[in-house]
Amino acid sequence: MSGITVFRAKKILTMNPRAPVASHVAVRDGIILGAGALEDLSGWGAYDLDEGFADKVLMPGMIEGHSHSMEGSVWQDHYVGYYARRGPDGVERPALRSIEEVVAYLQRAEAEMGDSEAAIIAWGFDPIYFTGPRMTAADLDKVSTSRPVVVVHASFHIINVNSVVLSRANIDADTDVMGIMKGGDGAPNGELQGMPARFLALGAIGRDHFEEMGKKESLWRFARSAQLAGVTTATDLANALPEKTLANLKEVTGDPGYPLRIVPAFLGLSCPAAEGVAKMRDLSAQSTDKLRLGLVKLVADGSIQGFTARLKEPGYFNGSPNGLWYIDPGQIAGTLSAYHEAGFQVHIHTNGDQATETVLDAIEEVLTRTPNPDARFTLQHCQMAHEAHFARMARLGVCANLFANHLYYWGDQHYEQTMGPERAERMNAANTAARHGVPYAIHSDAPITPLAPLFTAWCAVNRKTVSGRVLGAAERISVEDALRAVTLGAAYTLKLDSELGSIETGKRADFTVLGEDPLAAGAEGLKDVPVWGTVLGGRAFPCADIPKE
Amino acid sequence: MSQEPIPLSVIGGFLGAGKTTLLNRLLQGTSGVRYAVIVNDFGDLAIDGDLAAEHGGDTLTFANGCLCCTLGDSLLTTLNDLTRRDAPPDHIVVEASGVADPRQIADMAVLHPGLRRDLSIVLVDAETILEQARDERLKETVERQAAAADLLVLNKCDLVARDRRAKVRDWAARQAPEAPLIETEHARLPLELLFARDEVKPAGPGRDTAKGHDHGALFRSRSVPMVRPLDLAALRAGLTGLPPSVLRAKGFVSLAGKPENLHLVQLVGRRLRIHAWDAGGRAPPRRELVFVGTPDMPSGEWLERALYPPVVGTGLDNSGE
Structure with a gap:
């Protein structure tokens, strides 16, 4: 039989209405034996006391009830959204507040790419926050005229591409397809709405969205x-x-x-x-x-x-x-x-x-x-x-x-x-x-x-x-x-x-480990409560261990 | 592309409009055309042991050379797979799901280098369409589908009284004023006209006359000789301005300014493609256009006049591609 670990924390929010707050939680084989005071838990047998969370607050491991594994695949590309956003390596990507900032960001990315023919793909672009003209192929041609450049909008339903992509996808002034936006001169301006144009443009540069996920x-x-x-x-x-x-x-x-x-x-x-x-x-x-x-x-x-x-x-x-x-x-x-x-x-x-x-x-x-x-x-x-x-x-x-x-x-x-x-x-x-x-x-x-x-x-x-x-x-x-x-x-x-979903006897030992008490942070401060990491099935996963990309 | 693009047709229409009946006819046909039919579900197809030679997961192969496959991971994947086969099909027909917009599928064929967009045929259940068009949940869906049609087929007309049929025709004409409208029952359509194989008829003596051809009561086809070189701008204007009763036109013409170069003309609905044609060692084809349309389609003489307008200027300045 494997051993028992008792975690001591500054505070444990259990979500168990009979005992909403505890100071210790005992875990064996990834399962919670109980939460409470140390003396309530000692009857389970010999234990190792883990004091690593003594200044942390534990709550039940949080559950995201609606997300997509695409959250993983998007981060292989460049994030160019209007809001700063932290990547899966913990590094925050900057907010880009204009088309010029997006172009400049992608130019720097291009400069680091070397001689390869590889495409530059970016995501998260949201023109709903911009006034003024929309992004065009001319903007993205400033990033590169030799390799494909694709900017996927935050909705994932619209993309902007440069001239290289238009030409590889055989999209020109005569292409009569819904969702291929055209400029005043009748030529496609690089904005592609709707599924057919989007899929075929991505197909033309060898990107299979489903495979990536x-x-x-x-x-x-x-x-x-x-x-x-x-x-x-x-x-x-x-x-x-x-x-x-x-x-x-x-x-x-x-x-x-x-x-x-x-x-x-x-x-x-x-x-x-x-x-x-x-x-x-x-x-x-x-x-x-x-x-x-x-x-x-x-x-x-x-x-x-x-x-x-x-x-x-x-x-x-x-x-x-x-x-x-x-x-x-x-x-x-x-x-x-x-x-x-x-x-x-x-x-x-x-x-x-x-x-x-x-x-x-x-x-x-x-x-x-x-x-x-x-x-x-x-x-x-x-x-x-x-x-x-x-x-x-x-x-x-x-x-x-x-x-x-x-x-x-x-x-x-x-x-x-x-x-x-x-x-x-x-x-x-x-x-x-x-x-x-x-x-x-x-x-x-x-x-x-x-x-x-x-x-x-x-x-x-x-x-x-x-x-x-x-x-x-x-x-x-x-x-x-x-x-x-x-x-x-x-x-x-x-x-x-x-x-x-709660920290109580018989459930899996999944915890969110926080630097502060979210109840004390209150309505305003909730979003800024620092996350130290998680415990999954009794094993600790500190954010600090995540490798930078 | 070494290989000619494969024509792709879309069969649209709401659940119960007769799409499956039509697809069964195609798959069981004996025309010699090797169709690949992409469906959402094998469920309703009349597939029995005699016809289906091989059943391999997502694909059924028929003894007559036709294929039927269900949509795999995505339509694009399936189309890529079909166009890259060693022996690609002659014609691809995609069944749009009951709520899909047929235009999106047709657009895939416009953009895909291995495909050529052919007709989008939308079937309408003449018995139930007026109720669907009044249902606030379905209204826009059936309207969008009808508006996407190159050819609108009112099916199950045998079940509908004459005055109601007139109301259905009115509704249909409002949704798709540019599309020819035909009435039928049990999804009976002249398949060889609507889902043709691309083929080039060699020039031969004695056939360069405008003539008509009967295809039951539903369609006419007319071959119109195009011996004299045409002005490109006038040809474009003439073809795109034809009345809705003309469903498609195809054939070879020579253009003013470069009469020695043949051009392939393809009109599908109101979409026109004209491009220089390289015989590639094949026998030169006849210079003629074959028109297909509903019985009220104009005569061959009328069509000929529409494309050879009386000469006012020379028009030669516009004859480039």
């Missing part, structure tokens, strides 16, 4: 990004899980030095439901404690800021036409029921209120036919759900994972362009969810926004936008509730709450 080095970066944020379990929502990706996931998570539990959701639209069910049976049998297979994700509609979410009346505030379905609304119930009847939990992306309502109709139909009081269908994003939706979700046992980071990054645009004041102020309505007893989590959708649950919690607590507006004070939640949402709340949506 599943690479081992990407999965390591994903874990380090999580570790730096104090996250011990993260979802990959979603992944078609081809063989090679699955093999890589197994290999990395099988390494005792890999600091993350991953919950990949199978992309339910990647094949017909009957095939998907067979694949899920095969996958779920391969689950391990650090690779949890068994979740399915479906996508109902698009995004609000991209005007592709499906809205009910009165539609978009600026009059944009209604958005897109990614699954035929008439087929949602059938697809849900195939997975549900086979015993698999399904999470469904719904952004617009019409999508939320349509999916709730489908869930009700499925649960009426095949009741399961613990199905825990979860609506992901669920940004426009209102009072009546949450009431209905409570009756159906449906969970919500709300996109709190949106309030900060795009709250002003929602207020002014997409939703208008009233609907913007009730977006991501955590307080309404809580009032109705709907189990909820909050998320980052990383890499869309930074993977950092303390920041996400700050967003839900303060509801402040970039401009400083408080967007819907009535939907703010307490610091305690926000911390619960990023631990037990997320664990519940993943059906992992019996083994993760």
Whole structure:
């Protein structure tokens, strides 16, 4: 039998309502024996006392309920966003506040590349914050006219390219394709919107986005990004899980030095439901404690800021036409029921209120036919759900994972362009969810926004936008509730709450190790609480050990 | 590219519009054209033991040389795989999912170096479309699909009374005013016209006359001789200005200023490509354009006049590519 370690900490926030605060936690074989005072724990037998956290605060390992393994693959490229952002090596990338700054940054990167023909790929560019002319191929030709240059927008749906890419992709003035933006002279100006132009431009320079996500080095970066944020379990929502990706996931998570539990959701639209069910049976049998297979994700509609979410009346505030379905609304119930009847939990992306309502109709139909009081269908994003939706979700046992980071990054645009004041102020309505007893989590959708649950919690607590507006004070939640949402709340949506999400006997010894008490930091200071690292299954992972790239 | 681009057609339309019926006809056809059909799901295809020669995971190979595959990791991956085969198919047909916008798939063919965009055919269930068009959940989806059509097919017309059919026609014409509209049942369409193989007919005596050809009640084809060199600008204007009843045109012409060089003309819907054609040792093809359209398509003489306008200036200044 292996030994017992008792960790002493300045303070332990347990999320266990019977004993919310402790000073010690005893761990054996990666499992918590108990939390409390030292004398409460000594009865388990001889132990080593670990005093390394004597000046630290422990809380349950935080769980990112909606992120993507792409958070790992994006960091092999240059980050050129409007906000400074820390990479998975812990080094902060600077904020770039104009097109000129982006170009200058990429020129420096180019100068360090040597003679190779390799492409320069950058990501995170968000012109929504700029006034004045949009980026063009001429801007990126200043970076290089001999190698391909690609700048991917923060939405990941638009890219800017230089002339080298246009010519390799055979895009010229005569190319008559939606989404190839043209300048006053009729020539393509280097901005490519929409899937065909984007995929073929990336294909022309040999970049396969899906392959990159599943690479081992990407999965390591994903874990380090999580570790730096104090996250011990993260979802990959979603992944078609081809063989090679699955093999890589197994290999990395099988390494005792890999600091993350991953919950990949199978992309339910990647094949017909009957095939998907067979694949899920095969996958779920391969689950391990650090690779949890068994979740399915479906996508109902698009995004609000991209005007592709499906809205009910009165539609978009600026009059944009209604958005897109990614699954035929008439087929949602059938697809849900195939997975549900086979015993698999399904999470469904719904952004617009019409999508939320349509999916709730489908869930009700499925649960009426095949009741399961613990199905825990979860609506992901669920940004426009209102009072009546949450009431209905409570009756159906449906969970919500709300996109709190949106309030900060795009709250002003929602207020002014997409939703208008009233609907913007009730977006991501955590307080309404809580009032109705709907189990909820909050998320980052990383890499869309930074993977950092303390920041996400700050967003839900303060509801402040970039401009400083408080967007819907009535939907703010307490610091305690926000911390619960990023631990037990997320664990519940993943059906992992019996083994993760709180520090109490029998659960896995996953902790977030903080330099300060987040409760003492309060609403304002929550996002700035320093993260020392994590403990995963009893093993410490200090951020300081992460190698710089 | 050493190899000619493969034509790619898109079959769009909402669930139940008849896409699968049409694809079954293609796969079971005996035209000799080796189709590769990309579907979302094998589920509804009529695949029995006799027809399917080989079943290898994502791909079914038929005894008549046709292929059927499901969408793999992505459409682009599947298209790359098909175009890079040792024996690539003659024609690729992609079934758009019930909520997909057919334009996105057609655009892939425009940009892909191994492909040529062919017709986007959108099927409409004449029996249910008016209800779908009123459903606030489906309205924009069916409208976008119809608007993406080069050819709009009102299917299941046998199930719909005459006055209702007129209402369906009105709706369709509002969504796709530029697209020819045809009515059919059981997805019956002249496949050899809509999903042709690219082939070059050698020049031969005695056929250089404008003539028509019957393809059941639905379509006409007309071969129009193009013996005299044409002015490029006038040709472009003439072809893109043809009435919606003309669905496609294809053939070879010679242009004013360089009559010795043949040019290949391909009109699909309202999209036009004209480029210099290298015979590459093959017998020179006939200079003629073959037009395909609905029965109200203009006569061969009318088409000929539309492309050889009365000479006002010389127009030769515009004859470059």
